[in-house]
Amino acid sequence: MADIDLRSYVNWINESGGSFNKIQLVKDDDGNGRSVFATETIQTNDSFATIPFRLAISEPVARQAFPDLGDFSCRIVMSLFVAHQKALGSSFYAPYLNILPTDIRTPFFFDSNDMKYLEHTNLALAVKERFESLRQTYEQLMALASISDQVKTLVTWDLFLWAHCAISSRSFPYKLIDPTYSNASSEVLFPLVDSLNHRPHTKITWSRSGDVATGSLTFVAGQPFAAGEQVFNNYGPKSNEERILSFAINDVVLLGYGFCLEDNQADHIALKPNITRDPKANEKLNILQRCNISSGNADHLTHYVHRQHIPPAYFKMMRVFVMNGAELAHYADCSDPGALDFVGFRNELAMLSVTTALLQSRVFAMKGDQLNRTNPTWWQKYALIYRDGQEQLYNHTLDLIQSHKLQVLQNMKKELDNKNLAPRAPFLSVLNPGHYQHGASEGGSVFIPLESVTITLKRLLAKDTAFKDIIDQLFEDIEEEEDVVLMLALIHESTKADSPWAPFIKATQLDRAEYRDAETRMDLEDLYNSLFPAFSDAFPTVFDPTIYTPDNFLWAENVVSNYTIDNPLVVIPL
Numbered sequence: 281m282a283d284i285d286l287r288s289y290v291n292w293i294n295e296s297g298g299s300f301n302k303i304q305l306v307k308d309d310d311g312n313g314r315s316v317f318a319t320e321t322i323q324t325n326d327s328f329a330t331i332p333f334r335l336a337i338s339e340p341v342a343r344q345a346f347p348d349l350g351d352f353s354c355r356i357v358m359s360l361f362v363a364h365q366k367a368l369g370s371s372f373y374a375p376y377l378n379i380l381p382t383d384i385r386t387p388f389f390f391d392s393n394d395m396k397y398l399e400h401t402n403l404a405l406a407v408k409e410r411f412e413s414l415r416q417t418y419e420q421l422m423a424l425a426s427i428s429d430q431v432k433t434l435v436t437w438d439l440f441l442w443a444h445c446a447i448s449s450r451s452f453p454y455k456l457i458d459p460t461y462s463n464a465s466s467e468v469l470f471p472l473v474d475s476l477n478h479r480p481h482t483k484i485t486w487s488r489s490g491d492v493a494t495g496s497l498t499f500v501a502g503q504p505f506a507a508g509e510q511v512f513n514n515y516g517p518k519s520n521e522e523r524i525l526s527f528a529i530n531d532v533v534l535l536g537y538g539f540c541l542e543d544n545q546a547d548h549i550a551l552k553p554n555i556t557r558d559p560k561a562n563e564k565l566n567i568l569q570r571c572n573i574s575s576g577n578a579d580h581l582t583h584y585v586h587r588q589h590i591p592p593a594y595f596k597m598m599r600v601f602v603m604n605g606a607e608l609a610h611y612a613d614c615s616d617p618g619a620l621d622f623v624g625f626r627n628e629l630a631m632l633s634v635t636t637a638l639l640q641s642r643v644f645a646m647k648g649d650q651l652n653r654t655n656p657t658w659w660q661k662y663a664l665i666y667r668d669g670q671e672q673l674y675n676h677t678l679d680l681i682q683s684h685k686l687q688v689l690q691n692m693k694k695e696l697d698n699k700n701l702a703p704r705a706p707f708l709s710v711l712n713p714g715h716y717q718h719g720a721s722e723g724g725s726v727f728i729p730l731e732s733v734t735i736t737l738k739r740l741l742a743k744d745t746a747f748k749d750i751i752d753q754l755f756e757d758i759e760e761e762e763d764v765v766l767m768l769a770l771i772h773e774s775t776k777a778d779s780p781w782a783p784f785i786k787a788t789q790l791d792r793a794e795y796r797d798a799e800t801r802m803d804l805e806d807l808y809n810s811l812f813p814a815f816s817d818a819f820p821t822v823f824d825p826t827i828y829t830p831d832n833f834l835w836a837e838n839v840v841s842n843y844t845i846d847n848p849l850v851v852i853p854l
C-alpha cells in the first residue's frame with residue numbers, strides 16, 4: 281500500500297530545499313516508527329541528509345506563537361506548540377507531524393502493570409513525580425487567559441503528553457541553529473535527520489551552515505554504510521535513565537527516548553544516604569558544609585555511581601554520616617576535606633558496612649519483585665533491560681565495596697602485626713597526624729576475617745572458661761545484653777597483664793571521654809547500680825570490687841560506644 285504520509289513528507293522536504301542522498305525511510309515492523317536505510321553505499325564524508333532550518337520547530341518559533349508564556353520552559357512551550365499544530369491538521373508542519381510515531385512509549389505512558397517493571401528503581405519515583413508535575417503544568421496552561429479557547433479545546437492532555445514525549449525522544453540542541461542563543465538547554469525538532477536511530481560509537485558529523493534564517497543542517501557520514509544497511513546516528517553516551525525518560529542531572533534536563541541499551545557503559549545508580557532520622561543530622565551536615573563536600577549534583581546528597589567508580593565525595597560524606605559521638609566531637613570544627621579521606625579504622629568499616637546494607641537492601645527489594653519475563657511487551661523489555669542493568673550495577677558496586685573492605689582489613693592486620701597502634705586514643709587521623717598512610721595493601725587478595733583483627737565477646741569469653749561460666753549463670757540471653765556483657769568482659773580482660781589487647785586498653789584508659797554528657801553518665805550510673813555490688817557479692821573473686829569500679833565501668837562503656845561497629849558488635853582495637 282502506498283505510504284501517502286511518507287510521500288507528502290518527502291515532497292515537503294524537497295520543495296523546501298532539503299535533500300536526501302542514498303537513503304530512504306522505511307516503516308518499522310510494528311508500523312509505528314520509521315528507520316533510515318542506505319539505498320546505495322554511503323562512503324565516509326558523504327553528506328546524506330540536509331534539512332533547512334526553516335523546517336525546524338524551535339523554541340523561538342514556539343514562543344512567537346505563544347508570546348505570553350515567558351515563565352514556562354522551552355520544553356513546555358514547544359509541547360503546546362507541537363500539540364496545537366498537530367491538532368490543526370492543516371499546519372505548515374503537518375507533513376512532518378503526521379509522520380511521527382503515534383505510540384511513543386516512554387514511562388509516562390506506562391500503566392500500573394508496566395510500572396511494576398520499574399519498581400524499586402530510581403525511575404519509579406522520578407516518573408511519578410515528573411508525570412504529576414507535567415499534568416499540573418498542563419492544567420496551569422489551560423487556566424491562562426492568554427491561551428485562546430480554540431487552543432484549549434484542541435490541545436487535550438493526551439495530545440500535550442504525546443507532544444512532550446515526541447520532543448523528549450527526538451529533539452536536538454537549538455545551538456545547532458544558533459550557537460549564541462541565550463538558553464543553553466533550548467531544543468529543536470529537525471525533520472528528516474531525527475529519523476535516524478541510535479547506535480553507540482557511530483561516527484557522524486552534524487554540520488551547520490548559513491545563518492539562523494536561511495541556513496541548514498547536514499549529516500555527514502564518518503564511516504561507510506553498505507547498501508541496504510541501517511544508517512545510524514549517535515545520540516551520545518547517555519545512561520538508560522536518560523534514554524527512558526527526561527532526567528535531570530546537574531540541573532541540565534537531558535533527553536529521554538523510551539528505549540534502553542544492554543550493558544550500557546554510561547549507566548549509573550543513584551545513592552542517597554538517608555539521615556533524616558539521625559538526631560545528629562544537623563551537626564553532620566554542618567561538617568559537610570564547612571568541608572565543602574557535596575555530590576556536585578542538583579541534590580547535593582545524591583551521588584551517581586558508574587561502573588568502576590564510586591565518587592570520593594560519596595565516601596567522605598558517608599564517613600561523616602557514620603561518625604559516632606567521639607568522632608563527631610573531634611571533627612566538629614573540621615573544615616579540611618582532606619581530613620575526611622580517612623577518619624579511622626572504625627569509621628571506615630562502619631562506612632563500608634552501612635553502604636553494603638544500603639546496596640543490599642536495594643538488591644533484595646528488586647529481587648523480591650515478581651515480574652513476567654516470558655512474554656513482556658517491547659517497552660516492558662526495555663524496562664527489564666534498565667532494571668537488570670541497575671541490579672548488575674548494585675552488585676558490581678557491592679563488589680567494589682567488598683574489595684575496599686578487604687583492603688582495610690589487610691591494613692588493620694598489618695598494623696596489629698607490627699604493633700603500630702596510633703599514639704593517641706581515640707585513634708582518629710585528626711588526632712594522629714601522619715600516622716595513617718595507607719597505600720595499596722601488599723596482602724593481595726588474602727582474606728582476613730573481621731574477627732581476627734577485632735575484639736569480640738566470643739573471643740574474650742573463649743579465653744576464660746571460668747569467667748564465661750559465671751556470665752552464663754548471670755545472663756539468660758547473652759545476645760540480648762551483648763553490650764553490657766562486653767563491658768564486663770573488657771574490664772575482666774583489662775586485669776590481664778598478658779592480654780594481646782593491653783596496648784589498646786592502656787591507650788583507651790587515657791581517653792578521658794570528656795565528651796560523655798551528663799545524661800550518659802547518669803544512665804551509666806543507673807546501669808552500674810543495677811549490677812553492683814550484687815555481682816561482686818555473689819562472685820567476689822571474678823567481680824573484684826576494686827576492679828569493677830564506676831570509673832572502669834565508664835572506660836568500658838566508652839570503648840563499647842566509641843570503638844565498636846555493629847552487626848556484628850566488635851571492638852576495633854586500633
Ligand SMILES: C[S@@+](CC[C@H](N)C(=O)[O-])C[C@H]1O[C@@H](n2cnc3c(N)ncnc32)[C@H](O)[C@@H]1O
Pocket residue numbers: 312313314315380381449450474475476477478479536537538539540
Ligand atoms: C530520534 S527518534 C529515531 C526515529 C524513530 N525510529 C522514529 O520512528 O521516528 C528516537 C526514537 O527511536 C527509537 N530508537 C532510536 N534508537 C534506538 C535503538 N538503538 N533501539 C531502540 N529504539 C531506538 C526510540 O523509540 C526513540 O525514542
